[in-house]
Amino acid sequence: xxxxxxxxxxxxxxxxxxxxxxxxxxxxxxxxxxxxxxxxxxxxxxxxxxxxxxxxxxxxxxxxxxxxxxxxxxxxxxxxxxxxxxxxxxxxxxxxxxxxxxxxxxxxxxxxxxxxxxxxxxxxxxxxxxxxxxxxxxxxxxxxxxxxxxxxxxxxxxxx
Numbered sequence: 548x549x550x551x552x553x554x555x556x557x558x559x560x561x562x563x564x565x566x567x568x569x570x571x572x573x574x575x576x577x578x579x580x581x582x583x584x585x586x587x588x589x590x591x592x593x594x595x596x597x598x599x600x601x602x603x604x605x606x607x608x609x610x611x612x613x614x615x616x617x618x619x620x621x622x623x624x625x626x627x628x629x630x631x632x633x634x635x636x637x638x639x640x641x642x643x644x645x646x647x648x649x650x651x652x653x654x655x656x657x658x659x660x661x662x663x664x665x666x667x668x669x670x671x672x673x674x675x676x677x678x679x680x681x682x683x684x685x686x687x688x689x690x691x692x693x694x695x696x697x698x699x700x701x702x703x704x705x706x707x
Contacts, residue, residue: 563621569652574693576659577646580667580686584640588678600673601634608632608666612658625649
């Protein structure tokens with residue numbers, strides 16, 4: 548059975564979901580994204596004499612999670628209790644993950660996805676002088692917990 552989309556009313560008009568009757572529960576979401584870049588760009592970023600560009604990406608991701616409702620029109624503004632963004636160099640570039648938590652009436656999937664996406668865009672911005680051909684890919688929700696729909700855990704991806 549296909550679930551109906553929650554942001555539409557019976558007449559097909561767009562609406563913000565009414566969460567006023569939902570109980571406040573602990574909710575958490577984890578998202579990830581990859582930035583693929585050349586070996587030269589990785590070296591330049593790792594050995595940047597002005598500092599680690601991944602740190603500004605982490606800060607940008609945290610700030611973005613807090614502003615998700617301003618960016619995504621039908622998202623509810625939420626009081627977030629925890630935001631963690633991690634950015635690490637890997638073989639082909641940078642892997643980014645974000646974890647967001649709240650105690651509230653709706654989930655934080657969009658906040659986690661927004662944090663990861665903006666952190667990836669910031670890596671691109673900080674490293675574009677070394678590689679304009681970088682690719683941002685595989686933005687996805689890895690896990691979410693809390694609320695009526697329960698726990699979700701993404702299936703593992705096949706190795707590439």
